[in-house]
Amino acid sequence: MTRYALHPQVGLRDEAFGALAYHYGSRRLTFLNDARLVTVVRTVADHDDVDAALAAAGVPDRRRAAYLTALQRLADAEILTCE
Amino acid sequence: MTSTVTESVVSTTDATAAGADTPAPYDDEVLAELLIEEISIDGMCGVY
Numbered sequence: 001m002t003r004y005a006l007h008p009q010v011g012l013r014d015e016a017f018g019a020l021a022y023h024y025g026s027r028r029l030t031f032l033n034d035a036r037l038v039t040v041v042r043t044v045a046d047h048d049d050v051d052a053a054l055a056a057a058g059v060p061d062r063r064r065a066a067y068l069t070a071l072q073r074l075a076d077a078e079i080l081t082c083e
Numbered sequence: 084m085t086s087t088v089t090e091s092v093v094s095t096t097d098a099t100a101a102g103a104d105t106p107a108p109y110d111d112e113v114l115a116e117l118l119i120e121e122i123s124i125d126g127m128c129g130v131y
Binding site for chain 2 (some may be wrong): 027028029030031032033034037063065066067069070074075077
């Protein structure tokens with residue numbers, strides 16, 4: 001099962017639109033345009049699995065696929081670690 | 084000086100507000116792209 005965690009080289013700053021993630025290694029900025037996604041990114045490592053993190057953040061079941069895709073893209077951008 | 088700004092997503096559409104109970108498969112792709120937006124600030128020295 002995929003497990004995500006915030007990358008140790010990434011800083012998150014809350015913003016009105018959601019949050020801004022800055023990777024100190026790649027110097028890339030990523031805008032997280034959704035409060036629920038921000039919650040998932042901040043807390044996913046604290047849950048047993050990503051499904052639990054999505055549920056705890058209040059992501060509707062019908063939108064889970066979209067959030068999972070977004071999380072994978074964040075992992076591809078090294079905002080999240082994935083194992 | 085060269086500046087490079089790349090944006091993977093530029094859109095003002097809110098897919099979550101579409102109101103469809105059973106979203107079409109492409110809706111998930113659209114929503115996923117709206118959730119995150121990447122920008123490179125390499126080469127932007129002097130701008131900030």
